[in-house]
Amino acid sequence: MxxxxxxxxxxxxxxxxxxxxxxxxxxxxxxxxxxxxxxxxxxxxxxxxxxxxxxxxxxxxxxxxxxxxxxxxxxxxxxxxxxxxxxxxxxxxxxxxxxxxxxxxxxxxxxxxxxxxxxxxxxxxxxxxxxxxxxxxxxxxxxxxxxxxxxxxxxxxxxxxxxxxxxxxxxxxxxxxxxxxxxxxxxxxxxxxxxxxxxxxxxxxxxxxxxGFLAYDVTATGKAAHSSMPKLGVDAINHLVQYYQAEQTLYDTLPEESPILAKTMRGANIIQGGAQQNSVSDLATLTELTRTIPELPAQTLIERLQALIANLNQGDETMNLSLHVNAYDDAxxxxxxxxxxxxxxxxxxxxxxxxxxxxxxxxxxxxxxxxxxxxxxxxxxxxxxxxxxxxxxxxxxxxxxxxxxxxxxxxxxxxxxxx
Ligand SMILES: [Zn+2]
The missing domain is CATH 3.40.630.10 (Zn peptidases)
Known part of the structure; x- marks a missing residue:
């Protein structure tokens, strides 16, 4: 040719x-x-x-x-x-x-x-x-x-x-x-x-x-209120930010490391929350694509994220975080x-x-x-x-x-x- x-x-x-x-x-x-x-x-x-x-x-x-x-x-x-x-x-x-x-x-x-x-x-x-x-x-x-x-x-x-x-x-x-x-x-x-x-x-x-990869959303559900009376509402953005920081610590301290693929890699790529300027946000979502290693497969990582969420939800009765897994595949x-x-x-x-x-x-x-x-x-x-x-x-x-x-x-x- x-x-x-x-x-x-x-x-x-x-x-x-x-x-x-x-x-x-x-x-x-x-x-x-x-x-x-x-x-x-x-x-x-x-x-x-x-x-x-x-x-x-x-x-x-x-x-x-x-x-x-x-x-x-x-x-x-x-x-x-x-x-x-x-x-x-x-x-x-x-x-x-x-x-x-x-x-x-x-x-x-x-x-x-x-x-x-x-x-x-x-x-x-x-x-x-x-x-x-x-x-x-x-x-x-x-x-x-x-x-x-x-x-x-x-x-x-x-x-x-x-x-x-x-x-x-x-x-x-x-x-x-x-x-x-x-x-x-x-x-x-x-x-x-x-x-x-x-x-x-x-x-x-x-x-x-x-x-490999793990694609998931974490959603914080709050309660809307007029922004002049914030104590009547539950601020979903604030709760999601707390989660975001706790999750960063979790990823930073993961003990697993692969001799071939190095560390698990967090990708917190989309964050969305709130509907208007003068309302307390009742919904906020974080969308992530984490890159996984064989030493810490998606299933185990999901369990750790669920434990983190359960812990935060327990620590504050107004906190309502949930995890939704979209897709995953092995390394x-x-x-x-x-x-x-x-x-x-x-x-x-x-x-x-x-x-x-x-x-x-x-x-x-x-x-x-x-x-x-x-x-x-x-x-x-x-x-x-x-x-x-x-x-x-x-x-x-x-x-x-x-x-x-x-x-x-x-x-x-x-x-x-x-x-
Ligand atoms: Zn290609």
Missing amino acids: TDQDKIALLSDLVAINTVADHEKKIAVYLQDYFAQHGIDSKLVDVAPNRANLIAEIGDGKGPVLAFAGHLDTVHEGDFNTWDTDPFTLNIQNDKLFGRGVTDMKGGLAAFVIAFMELHDRHEPLHGTLRFIATADEEKNELGADKLAAEGYLTDIDAVIIGEPTGVALNEISEYFTSGGAVIDPSTLKKLQQAAVTSKAAEQHFIFFAHK VVTPRDSQLIKIVQDIIPNYLIEPMVAPTIAVSLGTDAAAFVHANPNVQLAIIGPGNTTAHKANEYVSQQAYFAMVDIYREVAKQYLK
Whole structure:
């Protein structure tokens, strides 16, 4: 496949708006694309206008390797913060701009091309290579859940997820101090030294582990009163603020720490309360997304939050706090020296010259990997893909060079793993 064809595919994917919906349009587009090369694929509906896509090649007589990616993107945000139209691929030197190019239409396109090249060149694959594209990864992971429920993930021995894992060299220190990722300190030192003389723009990593999450609301219910007679009311905002501070202390003093994923990370991101200036507030709500570690799973954390709430409610008879859990999922920790990761690291230097050969790191963000690990706790995992930390931001871009390199890396890894 020519470089022009690779750009054209990514350009088409960007032009199909899949902001948290309409993934079926891309799934159908890719189904046609595969069909033109004689590859059968299957749509798995998730909801109206939303579908996953599955395709397979190989002799079926060996292990199962999956290429997995998602079809949806996050919202483009304020149009005016973009320098170019987010739904038109814009090329400036090595940078390809557009919503989703990094997260993760670039990785998805690289999987599609690698898959087709293996098929078109009649590469012998001992086993099964399964292409999996999911809907709704960014919100509720409904697509991956559907595939898990229908058994598409159970027999998978190894999976590459093409989420963006690149970091611009001048952002590396900040990346690891941000709390977003955990790296072995001696590896970081080596990397920083090698970055000084490197001609590369980015360093790509392999994620082998990531935090889980717990999404919940805490609500304080009070009693409204005219603000000139506050003693007749119960101030919900005041009670929620007391809770907020007590919860901060709870998080600050958690004894659990993971050798791989570090500490539980609190995200108290939305606070809402009150209805008008001249009334005592009768309702206030805190909405949180906490990032969890295996040493303190969501269930245990929920128990501690409930105990904290019970304690505060007991200490003040007007206090009426309650917890509502919205969703949670486990942290993912897989072997960092698996056969799959070794193969990826062996192949990378042939296509991508960077300060180091894709060091393995653990990150705080979530991916569809949890569904694969639930389906097979022994699954080998390597999250690696083109793209960088511009995910979810305006002027998101992917390096053309990294995108092209990843096509070759994915293809060669599949050949090697399914030898
Ligand atoms: Zn993503």
